[in-house]
Amino acid sequence: MARQHGTANGYKRGCRCEDCRAAYREWARDYMRRYRQGQRTRVPAAEVHRHIARLREAGLTVEVIAKAAGIPPETVHNLVRRRLRTVWPKTADAILGVTLDARPRNSIIPKTAALGLLDELHRAGVRAEEVECRIGWRDHSRWSCMRQTTYRKVALLYLACARQGLVPADLLDEVAS
Numbered sequence: 001m002a003r004q005h006g007t008a009n010g011y012k013r014g015c016r017c018e019d020c021r022a023a024y025r026e027w028a029r030d031y032m033r034r035y036r037q038g039q040r041t042r043v044p045a046a047e048v049h050r051h052i053a054r055l056r057e058a059g060l061t062v063e064v065i066a067k068a069a070g071i072p073p074e075t076v077h078n079l080v081r082r083r084l085r086t087v088w089p090k091t092a093d094a095i096l097g098v099t100l101d102a103r104p105r106n107s108i109i110p111k112t113a114a115l116g117l118l119d120e121l122h123r124a125g126v127r128a129e130e131v132e133c134r135i136g137w138r139d140h141s142r143w144s145c146m147r148q149t150t151y152r153k154v155a156l157l158y159l160a161c162a163r164q165g166l167v168p169a170d171l172l173d174e175v176a177s
């Protein structure tokens, strides 16, 4: 079978001739150079700003976010204050990897985090009594806060209903698993 030699693809397809090896070495060097350059180039922080805002809305403090991401709290503070418009790719990855699960189990969070999920459940026909029975929690509207453990129960009930197609799954993308 006719093959074009002297190409990185030739090497990747399994050819070990001198020309293909040389072409592959050059391709790999170039790839690593671009990768390292990418790591040394700061990226716009807009997505990170949005992610931190969502986490804080759901009750995570700057300290909890920093600890979960493994970065200094000052960095998160500076992002919150919009002092940083760009971040290192490593920092962006660390922060974007923080989910609502980073919240301490006994922390008190704003109830608004669960209200959207409860609304969807009610709209899908899950009765309030059933929710209360399943999660052992009664919604008193004078309360503006709830425990993280309660939120988690709401989220798991929601997830179960989403799997049955009763409610939209995308509301829960940060709670998954």
Ligand SMILES: [Zn+2]
Pocket: 004, 005, 006, 010, 011, 015, 016, 017, 018, 019, 020, 021
């Ligand atoms: Zn070859």
